Amino acid sequence: MFKGLIVIDNDAIDYSLDLMEVVQQLAGTEEVSIYGLGINLTKKMIGPDIMINVNDPRIAYKDSRVVATIVEQVHKKYQFDSIIFLATDFGRMVAPRVAMRLKVGLVADITDIQVDKRGKKLVRPAFSGNIMASIVCESSPIMASVHPNVFHLNYFNQDTEQEVFVIKEMVAPSMEVLEIHEMNTTGSDIREAEVLVSAGGGFSEPIEQLQRLAEALAGSISVSKSVVDQKKASREIQVGQSGKTVSPNLYIALGIYGSTQHIEGLKNIKDIISVNTDLGAPMNYLASIVVHGDAAEFVRKLTTKIEG
Numbered sequence: 001m002f003k004g005l006i007v008i009d010n011d012a013i014d015y016s017l018d019l020m021e022v023v024q025q026l027a028g029t030e031e032v033s034i035y036g037l038g039i040n041l042t043k044k045m046i047g048p049d050i051m052i053n054v055n056d057p058r059i060a061y062k063d064s065r066v067v068a069t070i071v072e073q074v075h076k077k078y079q080f081d082s083i084i085f086l087a088t089d090f091g092r093m094v095a096p097r098v099a100m101r102l103k104v105g106l107v108a109d110i111t112d113i114q115v116d117k118r119g120k121k122l123v124r125p126a127f128s129g130n131i132m133a134s135i136v137c138e139s140s141p142i143m144a145s146v147h148p149n150v151f152h153l154n155y156f157n158q159d160t161e162q163e164v165f166v167i168k169e170m171v172a173p174s175m176e177v178l179e180i181h182e183m184n185t186t187g188s189d190i191r192e193a194e195v196l197v198s199a200g201g202g203f204s205e206p207i208e209q210l211q212r213l214a215e216a217l218a219g220s221i222s223v224s225k226s227v228v229d230q231k232k233a234s235r236e237i238q239v240g241q242s243g244k245t246v247s248p249n250l251y252i253a254l255g256i257y258g259s260t261q262h263i264e265g266l267k268n269i270k271d272i273i274s275v276n277t278d279l280g281a282p283m284n285y286l287a288s289i290v291v292h293g294d295a296a297e298f299v300r301k302l303t304t305k306i307e308g
């Protein structure tokens with residue numbers, strides 16, 4: 001029996017459940033049992049075969065040291081074959097600490113899993129995304145983190161068994177929360193968008209110029225890292241390896257070259273329209289429609305046309 005744990009991120013519960021697919025794929029042909037770990041969840045959660053609930057008001061949920069200790073204690077009891085985290089800020093803080101404590105490796109940001117006679121291989125980009133590395137994990141448990149939206153769940157247990165785990169030793173908090181400031185958010189999540197109007201380094205206008213087109217297409221605005229680096233947009237709407245993974249039906253790439261790190265953030269996209277002054281840009285080879293020309297002019301003309 002392959003026992004896999006998924007650690008729930010309270011701020012991304014649906015994406016956390018998608019991690020069950022990672023466990024399924026790691027199990028291969030073995031029988032599998034999927035455990036979820038929920039810390040101070042506000043409601044009962046179903047989906048995994050067994051939910052381990054840790055509820056203790058003393059736990060500062062965002063305190064990665066404390067959470068790592070809890071994951072370690074839970075693992076000591078259940079002895080998992082794999083522990084999978086979502087690569088959110090929360091998961092990125094906790095996963096390496098758990099790996100250190102269990103003295104095993106951690107494969108961050110995996111994009112694929114291959115199970116064959118030679119073992120279970122976790123695939124992730126390496127050397128700035130120029131190659132995809134297949135990493136064989138010889139230590140146990142297999143530990144990995146996964147970007148939201150990269151894997152999608154195919155399994156859901158409606159009769160999840162609920163267990164309560166009581167922490168034996170509570171570590172002293174490593175931080176004290178003094179104030180909480182909500183981040184400025186755009187309100188919509190680009191991962192949910194059906195249409196994305198996406199600006200790259202070749203889009204010379206301010207990003208706000210895309211608002212009308214995005215609205216006319218009932219879509220959202222996203223950007224490449226180059227736009228974020230120019231401080232023209234927030235990282236919250238960045239597509240790619242160090243941004244978000246998106247799956248819209250239509251992706252309009254405005255002056256985006258198509259680097260491997262950017263392409264990595266595009267999953268299951270139906271159609272891409274690429275607008276670029278360089279016909280040889282790699283993004284064009286992924287596109288259903290290529291527009292050879294200036295991206296800003298394209299936006300102006302298309303917006304006028306659609307708005308009639």
Ligand SMILES: Cc1cc2nc3c(=O)[nH]c(=O)nc-3n(C[C@H](O)[C@H](O)[C@H](O)COP(=O)(O)OP(=O)(O)OC[C@H]3O[C@@H](n4cnc5c(N)ncnc54)[C@H](O)[C@@H]3O)c2cc1C
Binds near residue numbers: 225239276294
């Ligand atoms: C560890 C790491 C992580 C990274 N993570 C990400 C990530 O998450 N997301 C991401 O996007 N990148 C990421 N990058 C950066 C990535 O390598 C590229 O530098 C970046 O994607 C380039 O953005 P771009 O294509 O928009 O801009 P550029 O590389 O500047 O390309 C601009 C494109 O626009 C075209 N163009 C120029 N003028 C016009 C015009 N007037 N009209 C139309 N087209 C025009 C050009 O021909 C070119 O194809 C990462 C890099 C590293 C090393």
